[in-house]
Amino acid sequence: MPEAVLEARGVTAGYVPDLPILHEVSLVAHPAQITLIIGPNGAGKSTLIKAIAGLLPVSAGQITFGGADITHIRTDQLAARGIAYVPQTDNIFRSLTIRQNLDLALRRAGAGAPARLARLLEQFPALADKQRDKAGTLSGGQRQFLAIAMALATAPKLILMDEPSAGLSPKAAQEVLEHARTLTRSGVSILLVEQNVNQALRLADHCFILAEGRNQIDGPADALLNNKVVGEIYLGARRMGAA
Amino acid sequence: MIGVISYLVFFATTASILAIAVLGLNLQWGNTGLFNGGVVAFFGAGAYGTLILGGTPQAGHLGGYGLFYPLALLGGMAIAGLVAWIVGLLTLRLRHDYLAIATFGVAVAFENLMRNAEWLAGGAKGVRGFERPLRDALGDGFTYNIFFFLVVLVILIATYLFLERLVASPFGRLLRAIREDEEAAQSLGKNPARVRLMAFITGSVILGLAGGLYGTFYAFVSPQDVLPTLTFQIWAMLIVGGAGNNRGAIFGAFLIWGAWTASGWALSRFAPIEAQLYTGSVQFILIGSVIVGMLMWRPHGLLPERLVVSQRGKTPSA
Numbered sequence A: 001m002p003e004a005v006l007e008a009r010g011v012t013a014g015y016v017p018d019l020p021i022l023h024e025v026s027l028v029a030h031p032a033q034i035t036l037i038i039g040p041n042g043a044g045k046s047t048l049i050k051a052i053a054g055l056l057p058v059s060a061g062q063i064t065f066g067g068a069d070i071t072h073i074r075t076d077q078l079a080a081r082g083i084a085y086v087p088q089t090d091n092i093f094r095s096l097t098i099r100q101n102l103d104l105a106l107r108r109a110g111a112g113a114p115a116r117l118a119r120l121l122e123q124f125p126a127l128a129d130k131q132r133d134k135a136g137t138l139s140g141g142q143r144q145f146l147a148i149a150m151a152l153a154t155a156p157k158l159i160l161m162d163e164p165s166a167g168l169s170p171k172a173a174q175e176v177l178e179h180a181r182t183l184t185r186s187g188v189s190i191l192l193v194e195q196n197v198n199q200a201l202r203l204a205d206h207c208f209i210l211a212e213g214r215n216q217i218d219g220p221a222d223a224l225l226n227n228k229v230v231g232e233i234y235l236g237a238r239r240m241g242a243a
Numbered sequence B: 001m002i003g004v005i006s007y008l009v010f011f012a013t014t015a016s017i018l019a020i021a022v023l024g025l026n027l028q029w030g031n032t033g034l035f036n037g038g039v040v041a042f043f044g045a046g047a048y049g050t051l052i053l054g055g056t057p058q059a060g061h062l063g064g065y066g067l068f069y070p071l072a073l074l075g076g077m078a079i080a081g082l083v084a085w086i087v088g089l090l091t092l093r094l095r096h097d098y099l100a101i102a103t104f105g106v107a108v109a110f111e112n113l114m115r116n117a118e119w120l121a122g123g124a125k126g127v128r129g130f131e132r133p134l135r136d137a138l139g140d141g142f143t144y145n146i147f148f149f150l151v152v153l154v155i156l157i158a159t160y161l162f163l164e165r166l167v168a169s170p171f172g173r174l175l176r177a178i179r180e181d182e183e184a185a186q187s188l189g190k191n192p193a194r195v196r197l198m199a200f201i202t203g204s205v206i207l208g209l210a211g212g213l214y215g216t217f218y219a220f221v222s223p224q225d226v227l228p229t230l231t232f233q234i235w236a237m238l239i240v241g242g243a244g245n246n247r248g249a250i251f252g253a254f255l256i257w258g259a260w261t262a263s264g265w266a267l268s269r270f271a272p273i274e275a276q277l278y279t280g281s282v283q284f285i286l287i288g289s290v291i292v293g294m295l296m297w298r299p300h301g302l303l304p305e306r307l308v309v310s311q312r313g314k315t316p317s318a
């Protein structure tokens, strides 16, 4: 197994002091892999992502990134170190144009910005055509792509994605997830929270299941896909719904 | 006739100075979302600073450094910025309502300090002994007032242009992004606390500039000039004109100052003698009603914020 890119050990965190939502949660993500986090609503998935992104105080445990302790590092400093966070909602600036959104994310790119912008627009043709439109006018799927493009603009080593397919049509959801897969081919690691468990498990490398703020099962994604218990809890309803 | 013109010049000078202050507040509230409830503290820091640095020697309190006027004015602005820096570090982590209360408290503390610390700025008597720049050459009369008005007007226009460029610049975009969604901005590597502090200081320096000009105009400043009333008036100007819109800020300043002056005149002329004692209070009620009415029926002001639509073909700046 190659060196972990991200490791959380016994992380306890929450929104208000003395009321932890996460209880000693641990997780490992490896380079150029998709590490999936699943679990019921309110399990603490978004909370975990936010704690890693430096948006919530961690009261116990440790988070390391590339071997360095980042437990108490500010979000903007983490971004500079190569961790991009795509929030579950409100992940673009609606009153700015698409181009301005991207420019904002490219501010740190310096002289490399024009080339990086060109590459992003190539990668997301839907955005290229709409550069001068307000981001608020984009469709749900286009917004997710913009949010991902903005994350990529910071040239991250690790992207934290919180339900990028939420609210999208099955086709758009599939596109977003497949895009995530292509990103890992360029060496980016992805920590992904998803409700489209079935689809996501097919794309992911490894998966952690959370419930009530605690680790449940974890294992290789394909093994969990065929795991009876997981199947019953998370996949059964969907299979029946699809039938 | 000359009386009317000279009154108009006097009116326009005061309104322009206030318009500069409203522009400063607009950067803080309109563009950044910072509720500065202590506008007069920064306005006052600029006024006191300018007069103390540029004034003639004083017995009993600081001052009399007799600096070359532009330096004194810049010094006043720097002092306003310094106060903003300290206040900002202490309070900017607070959200809207708490920030408003904290800054209001700062302004009251400032007024009390000025009123009581005689060694500092003359206490209740205020700071006098200020020679208006170029007075020897232009005299004290109408010519001087026209000249001073033109200088203020040029400074107002320069401030307006500076802020328009600032708002359209990447920094302005960043302000809007942070106002819209702080976490998303943070996750792109922005430091909202620092950006907000910069906007707060810049706005306060502009408030200090207005204060410095105000002090220069009257060649005098006292604790009476830094009462919460002024904060209230400047806020009214911004709300009525249109927060987030620099032209609205200037328009609001002239409109409210016009209404304030006119209502004062009308009350003193037509109100029954017994009511005249309360002219000031009646004016407050009128202005208060205007604010409430605006907030109810036209909450974005007469000239609402225009959100910049596009920046054609610009490459991202480093």
Ligand SMILES: Nc1ncnc2c1ncn2[C@@H]1O[C@H](COP(=O)(O)OP(=O)(O)OP(=O)(O)O)[C@@H](O)[C@H]1O
Pocket: A015, A016, A021, A039, A040, A041, A042, A043, A044, A045, A046, A047, A048
């Ligand atoms: N801003 C907040 N302040 C306080 N408590 C919160 C906040 N956000 C979430 N919580 C609480 O934290 C717990 C976990 O929420 P979280 O958003 O992490 O769940 P989730 O697993 O992401 O759920 P979902 O699948 O619905 O997105 C919930 O009990 C929720 O009520």
Ligand SMILES: [Mg+2]
Pocket: A045, A046, A047, A088, A162, A163
């Ligand atoms: Mg969530």
